[in-house]
Amino acid sequence: MSDELGRRIGKREPFGTREEAAMLNLVRTADRVQGHAGRLLRDHGLTAAQYNVLRILRGLGAPTPILGIADRMLTETPGITGLIDRLEKLELVHRQRCDEDRRIIYVVIAPRAEAILKELDGPLKELQSRICSGLTPAELATLGRLLDKIREPLEAP
Template sequence: MPESILQQQLKKEQPFESLELETFLNLLRTHNMIAAAPGRLMKRHGLSSAQYNILKILDSHHGEGLPCLEIVQQMVTRVPDITRLVDRLAEAELVERNRSESDRRVVMITITPKGRKLVETIRQPLLEIHKQNLGHMTEEELSQLNQLLVKARIRAEATPLCDGSE
């Protein structure tokens, strides 16, 4: 079997143990390459990508607060400690916590005007980065890639985070 592109890039003499392993490593390498520039953009604004994701979720709800559990369910990546992320955003005055009027046990998180302004500041440069990273692909290729990525993660999403070995 001929050497794969990833095998060449990694200067790996032996073939990968399986096509699934090579595919996983390709996904990981691609993520690292494509996520680097957005990560630098977020860092310049004092955010992690997860914190920006929280701000985007809250911004899309037009000032209506959301409980942490709802935010977690809408996030792109799974996060172990939403409370700590919200704490940092609150310290930076990008979000506020308020008790629900109907159920005092529920804490609602809302984006502040400062948080909205930051989302708006980041929006266009982030779109440009995505165009730079993926703009060489056709709409058909991007749609096909999206479909394949969804298909690839179906089982992983159904699998619990802990496999019992910890």
């Protein structure tokens, strides 16, 4: 693992620790995956964060408070309100006040966004299949467990 990464990045000395090699490998892999997915999303006029919001809203299938969206984001998004503003300007979502508590504002996915997501479903599945094509189902399960273990201390309250 680290030997291949070291060769690819032109490293002259071995990595100082296994942790260093693993973290750099993780960063490089995430960058490559995000790059390919980002290009696909840009072709449909979306950023990764915008796609994530729309994916959440479609998955929940109901108007959702902004903080409910923020809690489900895959990446940390400090400017969730601005992100929703931009999606609203693109006419991909709209806001709706709660009838019972006027302080609560829901975000609702627009039909145009549903259509864009539908267009992206196939190409994203193809990309995921291509990226993971070298892994067996057991390796994919192991990868998921290992990534969960890496993330766990970073997500603890």
